[in-house]
Amino acid sequence: MPVTATEPEDRLLARVDLRGRAGDPRAVDEVLPRAALDVGAAVELVRPMVDDVRARGLPAVLEATARLDGVELTSTRVPAAELARALDELEPAVRAALEESVRRARLVHQAQLRPDETVELAPGGTVTERWVAVRRVGLYAPGGLVAYPSSVVMNVVPAQVAGVRELAVASPPQRDNGGLPHPSVLAACALLGVEEVHAVGGAQAVAMFAYGTSECAPVDLVTGPGNVYVAAAKRLVRGRVGIDSEAGPTEIGVLADDSADPAFVAADLISQAEHDPNASCLLVSPSEALLDAVDEELVRQFALTKHVDRVGPALRGQSAAILVDDLDAGLAVVDAWAAEHLEVITRDAAAVAARVTNAGAVFVGAWSPVSLGDYLAGSNHVLPTGGTARFNPGLSVQTFLRGIHVVDYSREALAEVADHIDALGGAEDLVAHVAAVRVRVPKEQP
Template sequence: MTYLAVTDLRGQTLTPSELAAALPRAEVDVESAVAAVRPLVEDVAHRGAAAVLEASERFDGVRPAHLRVPQAELDRALAELDPAIRAALEDAISRVRAVSQGDVRSEERVQVVPGGIVTQRWVPVRRVGLYAPGGRAVLPSSVVMNVVPAQVAGVEQIVLASPPQKEFGGLPHPTVLAACALLGVTEVIAAGGAQAIAVLAHGAPDLGDGTVLDPVDLITGPGNVYVVAAKRLVSSRVGIDAEAGPTEIAILADSSADARFVAADLISQAEHDPLAASILVTDDAPLVARVEEQLALQVPDALHAERIAEALRGRQSGAILVEDMDRGLEVVNSYGAEHLEIQTREAAAVAARVSNAGAVFVGDHSPVSLGDYAAGSNHVLPTGGTSRSTGGLGVQTFLRGIHVVEYDRTALEGARATATTLAVAEGLPSHGRAVDIRFED
């Protein structure tokens, strides 16, 4: 039994909407999840920590003594962390920090006219809530990817939430706690799922230990459909980074691609979730056959073989045949993958023509899993085709642009006619009057 269903687009002329409809895509019913989590989010808003603790007992199988993780537990997790994992986390932090520092924007001062100046200031969000999942996989790398850009942006207060783990006495996973300690994050909450998003957004007067949780201004971080639904519900109250769906990889490859690498990379994303999307776009039909052979060899040996097979055979995954690389680029730009690999001849030149992707990985030795951990890029990326309109998590996520306008009398006089004419045209004469009055004796 093959793993990848084949969609043959060769010889077809499709409109942009027809092409988008022809491509495999995961179906995630966020609306149903919103209906399911709305009572919980409202309960947390009204009852605070008590509602969160009850939800943790119901969904995570454990009720923490209180929500705030004591500093002593953070210190202990770091002290007991495997030295090899600590070294890997420190290296990942260093790489992500280096890339993040390159994303910092400086103040921009523009003299529009003599005496008329507009300055663009970049101001960090004051308080942010970061979410680190703890379901099928524990992701200390997500702690790094969320915390480091926030710190580089200059965020003053960071609170991180991660699900309580039954096997660790109601604390988040020790490796997550150790990553927080490495990064100097001291405000850590043992809460997961929709209840974590709700308590970050609404705050709580008592976390069960007498301490207060102030609400945040922005929530970031990946999570399951219920986390996404909760983010949608609180988005009128706080900022959110995105409504992330199941992970995606698309690989644009030609006959020069190594089938072993292609198969391994498709598997690496399928490992996340049965709904994960793994897409191969190629102008070489024999490559599809070679990749299938490699999948047959590699999938059975994988730790999560059953989950991987389900994802690869799901309707969201498959191989897409095209006439040539021009058509292949059209396909991947229509798809707008979270992760896009280019395994072709002259890969850098092909990658330069990509307009829609969360992140692009160029050449045989730039696999997506490098970006997950050690490239320095961020792995919190847009999914579901939303890369057509937004980018991944980064320093800019945590900054707000504020225009500072400073005009003197002469400069205002030069803009007077424009302002008053447009005010009258829009039926808002008092707007114009506010300008005119400054020139009356």
């Protein structure tokens, strides 16, 4: 059966009929929507700025901030008094919500810590894997269309749990806030005990973290979501520092059957679409009746939503409803798309969700919407986008840890494997390798 797409004028989501074709990877790749993210082109745009920050430091950062953000600063560092003031003035309900978000995130992320493991391979011969936190991390908190204090929580908590000693946060300055980052971002930093915060956004923030300035020491790792220019800067500095990922526009996949409530599904699609006009939403179902009902709900709820300027372009642009033969075919489609967020709203949703192999995070059943994960599920909402969930994990404690092997052998344990080292070193013509062992345990003469 050919792939078809229908787009009636009153439909917000394009309809794609993949019945009979969901098992064909080429057909799936051809029709599944995804926001275009040309990081390569953006790299060439931000390269001069990154090079300038590397060469001149703080003056280059301040000039880029004035040019791009329209804010004239003499220092990027946010004073401690401003952090304290932002927390003091934070609405009590928001503070309580952030505190609960932090509490839940700590519980989940503490469970990710790994103990050091020692393996004894022979008497006197052990290898220990020791987990060590990176020393200093630069955390980026976006502040473009929306300010995200929740992203401060999601970046800072796993870093703190991992044992990172120095944390620096950067977030774009705002003209309406006296050149400081958004008050809610500052309040979240203060709540978490982060003392070093910089009013810097975009590619210049990543360059500042990587190369350092007179006010910000270089870091070892840069994490946090951002726009295409942030992603491009991360690509440029990777190798100088570690990065978590090149995050793209947010995306949601929903795998649903005829048991799903169309109002729930429509609300969840709109909730992710309001992040960004470039957000992607994919609804996959074997039920044509459900897709029709969701279409109607989307029209109704879209008329009531606040951010129509974002939701409309996202739903009409790089989003679609996919009709498949059955849930097996639906699973093949969502695994091929590898969503940042995937909701499974089906009968026996836990069993279906357990079969998903490619997703940043999976939300099981009607009562686990992505919005829960954005704020209070305890899971991390910094997740792989653009299909990279096929090989990349989301942000976690492990992002901030390095595994170091500690090898501890006695003379007797080394002697036990010396003949094998003779053989392998000889096979690779690395005679000095063999000699480094034999100087310790000479070969017995016959």
